[in-house]
Amino acid sequence: MSDSGLALPPEPAAPSASTSWPNLWWVFGAGAGYGLLMRLLFVLPVFRGRAGESGVMLGSFVLLVPLLLGAFTVYLLPPARRTFGQALIAPWLPLLVFVAGTAILLIEGSICIAMALPVFLLLASLGGVLGWLVLRVVTPSRSTVGAVLLLPLAFGAFERGAALPERVGLADASLHIDAPPEVIWHLINDATAIQPAEMAHGLAWRIGVPYPQEAVTVDTDEGRVRKLRWDHGVHFDEPILDWVENRYIRWRYVFAPDSIPPGALDEHIAVGGRHFDLLDTSYRLTPETGGTRLAIHVSYRVSTRFNAYAGALADLLVDDAARTILAFYQRRAEAVTAQTIARR
Structure with a gap:
């Protein structure tokens, strides 16, 4: 047990012929174990924010843990393995084991993993390089590392008391649909029997x-009120704020306590x-030669300690979802119009 109270593996061994990758399992196991330990500790009440948000959404966890995991992995590598290339790549294995462990233990869902993994990998490599640079100058004691x-x-204990910053994002998209406005309008207000294949290309659903x-x-x-039903028992309301028949519609979002059943969505997102949160959505239908231009506008809120990254992900996902939904209405409206023409 180190002076800091955190148990550390033995000091890295001197270079030897036994430092092949199969003999380094304990290095990667220690790095993965550190990540899992931090993940379990950050759900404790002491790390919950003042509004009750989970501790794993603190910047102290999302930014510092993968960074230190990377540096720790390089520290544990035998000196013969401490090259710049290894410092970049070696932290990925314990990080991936750590992330896989959160999935296996059912403490993290697929959506959060997919969103966090790119920045985790980047920070682990950055931590590995920083650790490599430090070790070229000095070898810290075990107590210092701990x-x-x-x-x-x-x-994290300090950060939890700070208010979450808010970022409001906007997504706009439009396309031409070979159908009259009234056909599209009807579909916007009465879309039933939606099949997964109709939305399968959207990143959010993937x-x-x-x-x-x-x-x-x-x-x-x-x-x-526009009423929504999703898979896994998700349901919520969209009270309509503006209504111009066949031309414009706008609504806000209302979520009841049971709108999102446990396990249907990762609690963090x-x-x-x-x-x-989704704030409001609107559709504008403008007649054009041969059909209608359907435009969508979505506003949404992101509140995290790392809005630069989370906001960029939200921009990508919401914008892609908006375009996927427009394509859904395009396919359905054009199919209805084609059937109407064929019956004449």
């Missing part, structure tokens, strides 16, 4: 977002949650 590995916990089943507008005492 203290550094505990930094995410120290920073990484695990539940597929939509139907979107139907109904009249209620409070006014028109659940729509309507602390870290991500």
Whole structure:
């Protein structure tokens, strides 16, 4: 046990003929174990934000843990293995084992893994290179290494009290549809029996977002409401704010406590949650020669400690989803129009 209280493997051994990759399993196991330990510790109540958000969404975890995992892996490598190339690549194996472990233990979902993995790999390589540079100058003591590995916990306990910054994003897209506005309008307000294959090209659905089943507008005492149902029991309302028949529609989003059943979406990126929310969506239908131009506008909120990265991912996913939805309406509306023409 080190002076810091964190158990460390033995000091890296001197170069020898036994430093082939199969004999380095303990190095990668130690790195993966560090990542898993941090992941388990960051769910403790002491690391939850003041609004109840999960500790694993703290910058102290998302940014520092993969960085230190990379540096720790290089520290454990035998000196003969400490090359620049190994510093870049060697941290990837323990990181991938750590991430796979969170999936196997069912403490992380596919969506969060897909979104976090690119930045985790980048930070692990950066940590590996930083560790390589430090080790070229000085060899830290085990107690120093142990203290550094505990930094995410120290920073996390402090960071949890800070308010989450908010970033509002916008997605706009449009396309021409060979169908009259009234056909598209009907589909926007009465899209049923939606099949997974109709949305399968969208990135969000590829990484695990539940597929939509139907979107139907109904009249209620409070006014028109578009009701959504997705796979895995997800359901929510879209109260309509603006309505110009066959020309323009806009709604906001309302999520009930049971709108997203446990396990349907990763808690860290659940729509309507602390870290991500859809604000409003609108469609504008403009008659054009031979059909209609359908334009979509979506506004959404991202609230994390690392909005530069999370916001860029949200921009990519929401923009792609908007285009995928437009293509869905295009296929259905043009099929309806073709059938109408064929019956004449």
